[in-house]
Amino acid sequence: MFDILTSPDAWVALLTLTFLEIVLGIDNIVFITIAANKLPEKQQKKATLWGLILAMVQRIILLFAVSFLIGLKNPFYYVESSWFSAGISGQALILLLGGLFLLYKSTSEIHEKVELPEHDEEALEAKNITSLNRALFQILIIDFIFSIDSILTAVGMTSGIGDKPEDALVLMVIAVVISIIIMxxxxxxxxxxxxxxxxxxxxxxxxxxxxxxMLIAEAAHLSHARFFGSEIGAIPKGYLYFAITFSLLVEFLNMKYRKKEEFIEDLEENQDGSAEDPEC
Structure with a gap:
């Protein structure tokens, strides 16, 4: 079964696939982090760990059911009208529901953080009481949605590698396990x-x-949806990762700037205090 690991091409594919699995798992980590931070402090680490374990288990199960997963690309219902047409598939439907869920979850979380009064401790406590099971259920749903993209990428990367059908499966399972452990x-x-x-x-x-x-746009693209004769194109994931990286870089610069400003303010306060002290 592991004879494929003696091939240099297999090792190149394994390293590349592992790297892609880690990159594709970044958005998964972000959601798991947000969900875990809603829990009491003593349960946050446990939720993060179990969230990633569930992600790994789901991806391995989906790898063994990869033929079924690829079959989800086939449309099962067609919509035709004068201004809109689409072929609805299982994969597109899952991505659409996942995108809507992320939009709802994110906007509601932002609303809570911005609008919830920080001085009202009782309100804060009421908002933060979230069960571990509820958090893991939400993580399980998102893990499944992100796993589809991850597995289809793995299938494409390992297509044609090895002489036996199980060779590609071995590489995919190893890449998934290594990437999850790193995460x-x-x-x-x-x-x-x-x-x-x-x-x-x-x-x-x-x-x-x-x-x-992005998930909603991807669902529309996979459905070959057309609005007023124009088909919706896929959003390249490179654009998404560039936007995230650039935003993080700007935020790190802001954090460094704020830290410098606080240091200068503390220094000025200490100097003013020393000047007013007659013993100095």
């Missing part, structure tokens, strides 16, 4: 960092809104 190592550090910086929380939620729109 587990860094997930809690990301969660703590986002939880520590409120501006990063809002930025992460904004990323989820962006990802939600």
């Amino acid at each position: 587990m190592v860094f997930a809690n550090a990301i969660r703590v960092f986002i939880n520590k910086h409120p501006s990063m929380q809002l930025l992460a939620l904004s990323f989820l809104i962006l990802i939600g729109f």
Whole structure:
């Protein structure tokens, strides 16, 4: 079964696929982080760990059912009208529902963080009481949606590798397990960092809104949806990752600038205090 690992081409494919699985898992980590931060502090690490374990288990199960997953691309219902037409498939429907769920979840979270009065401790406590099971259920749903994109990428990357059908499956399973383990190592550090910086929380939620729109556009593209004769194109994921990277870079610069401003203010206050002290 593991004879494929003696091939140099297989190792190149494995390394490339592992890297892509990690990149495709970034948006998954962001959602798991947001969901886990709603829990009491003692359950946050547990939710993050189990969220990633569920992601790994789901992806491995989907790999063994990959023929069924690819079959979801076939339209089962067609919509035809004078201004709109589309062929609805299972994959497009899942992406559409996932995108709508992300839009709802993200906007409601942003509303809570912006509109909820911080001085009202009782309101804060009421909002933060979220069960671990409820959080894991939400994570399970999003894991499944993100797993489809991940698995289809894996299938495309390993197509034609090896002489036996199970060769590609071995590479895909190894890549998924390695990528999830790497994400587990860094997930809690990301969660703590986002939880520590409120501006990063809002930025992460904004990323989820962006990802939600991308999933909806991808669903329309897979359905070959046409509005008034114009077909909706796919949004290249490179654009999305560039936008996220650029936004994070700007936010890191803002954090560094704010830290510098606070240092200067503290320094000026200490100097003023020393000047007013007659013993100095």
